[in-house]
Amino acid sequence: MDVVRATVFASAFLLLCSGCEDRPIFLDGPPPQQQPRPDCPDGQCPYEAVPPVDLPPALREKNYAGGSCVHASMVTVLRNQGMIDLAAWWRRSYAYGETFQGFVGKSEAAGLRYAYTASGDAAFLDWCSRTRRGAVIFYKPAHAITFAGYVGGNAVLIDNNHPHRPEYVERGRFLQLWRGYGGMALTPVHSPNPPRPWI
Amino acid sequence: MKRETLLLAVGLAAVAVCIVLAVYSVQMAEYQGDRIDMIAATTPAPNDVPARERVIQLPEDGQAYHTTVIVSANWRERRSERYLLGWFASHPGLASLKAQTHFHQYDTTDALYKTRLAHAVPDTPAVVVQQADGKVVYKASGVNLPQSADELAGNISISLGGCRPRPRPQPAPKPDVDVDVDVTPIPDIAPQPARPEFPWVLLIVAVLLGAALPLWVHFRSAFR
Numbered sequence: 001m002d003v004v005r006a007t008v009f010a011s012a013f014l015l016l017c018s019g020c021e022d023r024p025i026f027l028d029g030p031p032p033q034q035q036p037r038p039d040c041p042d043g044q045c046p047y048e049a050v051p052p053v054d055l056p057p058a059l060r061e062k063n064y065a066g067g068s069c070v071h072a073s074m075v076t077v078l079r080n081q082g083m084i085d086l087a088a089w090w091r092r093s094y095a096y097g098e099t100f101q102g103f104v105g106k107s108e109a110a111g112l113r114y115a116y117t118a119s120g121d122a123a124f125l126d127w128c129s130r131t132r133r134g135a136v137i138f139y140k141p142a143h144a145i146t147f148a149g150y151v152g153g154n155a156v157l158i159d160n161n162h163p164h165r166p167e168y169v170e171r172g173r174f175l176q177l178w179r180g181y182g183g184m185a186l187t188p189v190h191s192p193n194p195p196r197p198w199i
Numbered sequence: 200m201k202r203e204t205l206l207l208a209v210g211l212a213a214v215a216v217c218i219v220l221a222v223y224s225v226q227m228a229e230y231q232g233d234r235i236d237m238i239a240a241t242t243p244a245p246n247d248v249p250a251r252e253r254v255i256q257l258p259e260d261g262q263a264y265h266t267t268v269i270v271s272a273n274w275r276e277r278r279s280e281r282y283l284l285g286w287f288a289s290h291p292g293l294a295s296l297k298a299q300t301h302f303h304q305y306d307t308t309d310a311l312y313k314t315r316l317a318h319a320v321p322d323t324p325a326v327v328v329q330q331a332d333g334k335v336v337y338k339a340s341g342v343n344l345p346q347s348a349d350e351l352a353g354n355i356s357i358s359l360g361g362c363r364p365r366p367r368p369q370p371a372p373k374p375d376v377d378v379d380v381d382v383t384p385i386p387d388i389a390p391q392p393a394r395p396e397f398p399w400v401l402l403i404v405a406v407l408l409g410a411a412l413p414l415w416v417h418f419r420s421a422f423r
Contacts, residue, residue, distance in 0.1 A: 045333070047333060054315075056311065084309075130261040131258070132261065191301040191302065191303070192301065193303070193315075194265040194327075195329060195332060196319075196333050197319045197327060197329055197333055197385055198319075198334060199386075
């Protein structure tokens, strides 16, 4: 009878084990370092000419309160990173002129994840373009605009004084001018909006 | 025939059934798990910086995939859409997908949905998984949306399994595309998984063998 009992226990144990399909479908933990991938390996991307910051005109904030270029640019960048509510709060909370130091302080006070450069680091803007996050840059005399990334060797700039008409400036020339204006840029570090879908 | 012999026969047959079920379960787990390895290997976490901390190491997530869930404007009143959103928090596979990709949630009133996605994804609720360049690798919407988290995760897993790097083709002129033109609706891309067949033959053979062995031993000893 011991053999029978042992068999029954073994059956129950195996029956329990057979129901344990708990292998995770997706790997846990940080994924390995990704390798650079050539863009559009099939040459089929229909939106290669679309700037990395691809925000509809309606979501590009126009300069307001007689001169709030830093904050208007920030509202645009926040919307590009999916933070619609925070952008609305920023729009309500801040206006008028702003120094870069004050801008960094407001970003810190808002609890943002953010990154910035104040030394004209071109690699920072490369990263902002590569990750489609864009940035607020101090550009033109006493002015700030939105850097929308690089396309075809040109920097795409959204000036909040005419946000419906992006400006294209050759990358080398743009960097030279940007550094001449102080080389300052800041961006939140959140998820950029999804790209335009295609199949 | 002794009662013990009969119980033993039944017990061994049950063991055989359990072994077959266990083997089948392992096969199913591998079938679901192996498909997703590559996306996990090529997609970094989008935001791996703790909140309120100055960013020092910038995340290189420019090639990360995007997962977008689109629900209707009154999704809070629709149980199925609430469940759909909940799956991405509660289902291990979908939660992991959410963590490893840029995750977005829109309802049909969002300006970005109306201007950038509505033409391609007109039906809700919808789940869209895109490569970094925008190519849709999985899309299911409306009545085609899977009815369970397991099924959704399995279908996405299979779709992502097909996203293997392809060799660069011969140079070709770039398409002349008006970037302001919205795309036409994208059909749902929900592959039917090739599930492993349940091993019925193996099950029958195992049951027969498991039951026959003690009976054979019993009759052999009885006729001696």
